[in-house]
Amino acid sequence: xxxxxxxxxxxxxxxxxLEFWKAVQLEDAHERGVSEEDSWNQMKYMxxxxxxxxxAYEPDLMSRSGLVGTEGAKMDAYRKSAEPLCGDxxxxxxxxxxxxxxxxxxxxxxxxxxxxxxxxVLPAVxxxxxxxxxxxxEKMIEAMYVAAGVGQIIANRAYLAGASGGCQxxxxxxxxxxxxxxxxxxxxxxxxLGHACAMALKNLMGLVCDPVAGLVEVPCVxxxxxxxxxxxSAADMALxxxxxxxxxxxxxxxxxxxxxxxxxxxxETALGGVAMSPRGQEVSEELNA
Amino acid sequence: xxxxxxxxxPVMVGPSSSHTAGAARIGLIAxxxxxxxxxxxxxxxxxxxxxxxxxxxxxxxxxxxxLGMKPDDMxxxxxxxxxxxxxxxxxxxxxxxxxxxxxxxxxxxxxxxxPSMWVQAYSIGGGRIRVCKLDGxxxxxxxxxxxxxxxxxxxxxxxxxxxxALSDAQINIATMQLFRDKKGGIxxxxxxIDEVIPxxxxxxxxxxxxxxxxxxxxxx
Numbered sequence: 067x068x069x070x071x072x073x074x075x076x077x078x079x080x081x082x083x084l085e086f087w088k089a090v091q092l093e094d095a096h097e098r099g100v101s102e103e104d105s106w107n108q109m110k111y112m113x114x115x116x117x118x119x120x121x122a123y124e125p126d127l128m129s130r131s132g133l134v135g136t137e138g139a140k141m142d143a144y145r146k147s148a149e150p151l152c153g154d155x156x157x158x159x160x161x162x163x164x165x166x167x168x169x170x171x172x173x174x175x176x177x178x179x180x181x182x183x184x185x186x187v188l189p190a191v192x193x194x195x196x197x198x199x200x201x202x203x204e205k206m207i208e209a210m211y212v213a214a215g216v217g218q219i220i221a222n223r224a225y226l227a228g229a230s231g232g233c234q235x236x237x238x239x240x241x242x243x244x245x246x247x248x249x250x251x252x253x254x255x256x257x258x259l260g261h262a263c264a265m266a267l268k269n270l271m272g273l274v275c276d277p278v279a280g281l282v283e284v285p286c287v288x289x290x291x292x293x294x295x296x297x298x299s300a301a302d303m304a305l306x307x308x309x310x311x312x313x314x315x316x317x318x319x320x321x322x323x324x325x326x327x328x329x330x331x332x333x334e335t336a337l338g339g340v341a342m343s344p345r346g347q348e349v350s351e352e353l354n355a
Numbered sequence: 356x357x358x359x360x361x362x363x364x365p366v367m368v369g370p371s372s373s374h375t376a377g378a379a380r381i382g383l384i385a386x387x388x389x390x391x392x393x394x395x396x397x398x399x400x401x402x403x404x405x406x407x408x409x410x411x412x413x414x415x416x417x418x419x420x421x422l423g424m425k426p427d428d429m430x431x432x433x434x435x436x437x438x439x440x441x442x443x444x445x446x447x448x449x450x451x452x453x454x455x456x457x458x459x460x461x462x463x464x465x466x467x468x469x470p471s472m473w474v475q476a477y478s479i480g481g482g483r484i485r486v487c488k489l490d491g492x493x494x495x496x497x498x499x500x501x502x503x504x505x506x507x508x509x510x511x512x513x514x515x516x517x518x519x520a521l522s523d524a525q526i527n528i529a530t531m532q533l534f535r536d537k538k539g540g541i542x543x544x545x546x547x548i549d550e551v552i553p554x555x556x557x558x559x560x561x562x563x564x565x566x567x568x569x570x571x572x573x574x575x
Contacts, residue, residue: 173368
């Protein structure tokens with residue numbers, strides 16, 4: 067049985083003197099009946115697939131609809147020729163989030179994290195860091211466990227699908243997972259991981275799923291950017307000692323309540339939000355013509 | 356709820372776990388149930404698969420699956436050309452199936468020398484699927500476990516034959532479901548097992564009276 071709450075995971079970590087990532091790995095090995103080494107190798111494979119996925123970006127490739135594809139390259143070019151408002155590092159994070167989102171729309175290989183639509187958040191946060199700072203691959207794989215463990219608790223208490231809970235459940239959850247993961251990389255204590263996740267989730271709570279023409283392109287690709295940048299700011303706040311006044315489990319429960327109240331037109335049906343804007347409808351008609 | 360690699364994963368060709376990865380899996384399971392690559396396939400898309408399938412590459416993923424491609428196969432976007440190279444003819448049409456799940460596909464498969472077959476399945480998200488019809492008989496399985504699918508005449512003794520054959524081979528039955536079109540008609544057994552089944556056990560089953568077809572889907 068996987069952890070039903072962060073509280074339960076904290077207790078396990080405390081009782082057995084474990085780091086959070088290790089508690090997640092042990093539970094995975096137990097649940098699937100595999101060795102710790104097999105579990106680690108599987109996670110290493112996921113990490114490698116993220117690195118490879120990002121490298122496979124093609125600057126000139128467009129999606130079948132023609133709506134997205136070159137955004138990652140544009141951001142790269144801008145970062146190199148001008149001084150981005152967000153600074154060089156965040157500009158790289160933005161660029162990587164866009165690249166993975168575009169890769170997904172262009173039918174290239176990605177790692178769903180937690181979903182295909184949100185596949186850019188975690189690599190934008192983790193891979194960018196890995197390539198800019200001196201940090202071991204082992205540490206990054208530990209961070210992948212942190213992300214997966216947090217995601218599993220969100221799945222157990224709420225949901226991860228836009229059709230169930232809106233974009234807060236996809237990009238929001240991806241952002242919460244990434245916040246906890248990067249917090250671990252920077253040496254955050256177990257409870258700080260929870261605060262980072264809670265703050266990231268709260269700051270995207272209520273986000274609706276309104277894909278134009280039902281495609282995972284507009285506004286999905288760019289929402290990966292907000293998920294990644296939000297994760298970094300939440301992790302920095304947690305590392306600064308700022309706490310979420312609402313415990314993370316209660317934030318997840320609140321997210322579920324908001325998702326349950328969300329109108330069905332705002333849950334991946336393309337019947338509300340920007341999908342139903344005049345331009346959104348026009349695009350949909352053009353594609354179906 | 357699944358394990359942590361349902362949260363971080365699957366590794367897949369985009370853009371959608373339900374409309375692309377799930378569609379590839381439907382094609383792949385259909386191919387495995389048919390037992391070989393079809394020479395001709397007719398694919399019907401229903402509901403959301405019909406409405407947004409093109410933009411999600413659902414069509415390319417289904418054909419890719421029929422060609423043996425897994426959801427992370429980089430050839431999926433090019434599957435129509437691969438089908439041409441390998442001589443697999445295909446037709447894709449939209450069709451409304453009453454009361455079907457929104458992400459449903461039905462696939463008719465033909466090849467010389469073996470009986471035609473059709474499979475209906477739907478995608479439930481996260482790249483996972485359920486097969487719900489086999490040649491018109493209602494069934495219900497995911498193909499995530501090692502699964503034995505047996506078509507037999509609906510008559511006494513066939514379930515016994517299968518369970519004896521499995522127990523003789525020291526294979527544990529995890530779940531077993533029985534379906535049939537009508538009394539005394541054609542029945543389907545869906546047996547999920549913990550182990551991988553040796554080929555000789557399958558060959559032995561195929562030779563028994565009243566057993567029409569046996570297919571084994573390995574979870575790997």
